[in-house]
Amino acid sequence: GAVVSQHPSWVICKSGTSVKIECRSLDFQATTMFWYRQFPKQSLMLMATSNEGSKATYEQGVEKDKFLINHASLTLSTLTVTSAHPEDSSFYICSASRSSGTYNEQFFGPGTRLTVL
Amino acid sequence: GDSVTQMEGPVTLSEEAFLTINCTYTATGYPSLFWYVQYPGEGLQLLLKATKADDKGSNKGFEATYRKETTSFHLEKGSVQVSDSAVYFCALSPYNQGGKLIFGQGTELSVKP
Numbered sequence: 001g002a003v004v005s006q007h008p009s010w011v012i013c014k015s016g017t018s019v020k021i022e023c024r025s026l027d028f029q030a031t032t033m034f035w036y037r038q039f040p041k042q043s044l045m046l047m048a049t050s051n052e053g054s055k056a057t058y059e060q061g062v063e064k065d066k067f068l069i070n071h072a073s074l075t076l077s078t079l080t081v082t083s084a085h086p087e088d089s090s091f092y093i094c095s096a097s098r099s100s101g102t103y104n105e106q107f108f109g110p111g112t113r114l115t116v117l
Numbered sequence: 118g119d120s121v122t123q124m125e126g127p128v129t130l131s132e133e134a135f136l137t138i139n140c141t142y143t144a145t146g147y148p149s150l151f152w153y154v155q156y157p158g159e160g161l162q163l164l165l166k167a168t169k170a171d172d173k174g175s176n177k178g179f180e181a182t183y184r185k186e187t188t189s190f191h192l193e194k195g196s197v198q199v200s201d202s203a204v205y206f207c208a209l210s211p212y213n214q215g216g217k218l219i220f221g222q223g224t225e226l227s228v229k230p
Contacts, residue, residue: 032215034218041223042222042223043206043222044161044206044218044220045220046217046218046219049215093160095218097216103210104215105163106163106216106218108153108160108161109160110159111160
């Protein structure tokens with residue numbers, strides 16, 4: 001159990017277009033989902049925390065108007081990169097949180113590779 | 118702010134060698150500590166965790182002990198296998214911040230037969 005999927009697994013788009021990435025918890029309900037960005041050979045950087053039915057909480061330095069997050073249900077969160085530019089090219093990873101007794105364990109999706117031309 | 122620092126890679130070992138990957142952290146309060154593993158082409162998986170000082174997390178032969186006095190959570194394995202080749206991330210979850218994770222930079226491990 002505790003499987004998280006992301007779609008698409010990779011996407012190539014032209015500069016100036018918008019791209020939507022979906023994150024789904026397949027076999028559990030997740031009140032909280034997280035979005036991370038990972039650069040090559042580098043760590044994961046938390047972008048935002050998404051709670052079902054409320055506005056996302058963005059980390060310092062992350063443009064909320066550029067990275068739109070919607071958490072419409074307990075199993076789905078979406079990240080939309082608006083007016084994408086080459087510097088937005090990266091590996092985007094989501095995770096979904098599930099209570100495991102004393103703490104909330106995060107389960108990670110496989111990631112989405114975004115390339116902006 | 119809270120942060121995690123882990124030893125730089127890549128680390129290359131021969132099969133059956135002893136593994137240590139150092140991890141130290143800076144945090145206010147009492148964070149929970151984690152090691153995640155990312156195998157090639159796959160998503161991050163929780164390897165082990167410790168939620169309070171002196172706890173030892175263990176899984177698949179890997180161990181790490183939450184040392185508050187040295188603010189460390191070093192990962193160890195007595196005898197590595199080729200299948201352990203992956204990127205290992207140390208992470209902390211600050212107390213009472215909704216479960217967010219702060220990751221170290223990752224350490225790539227390559228085990229040769």
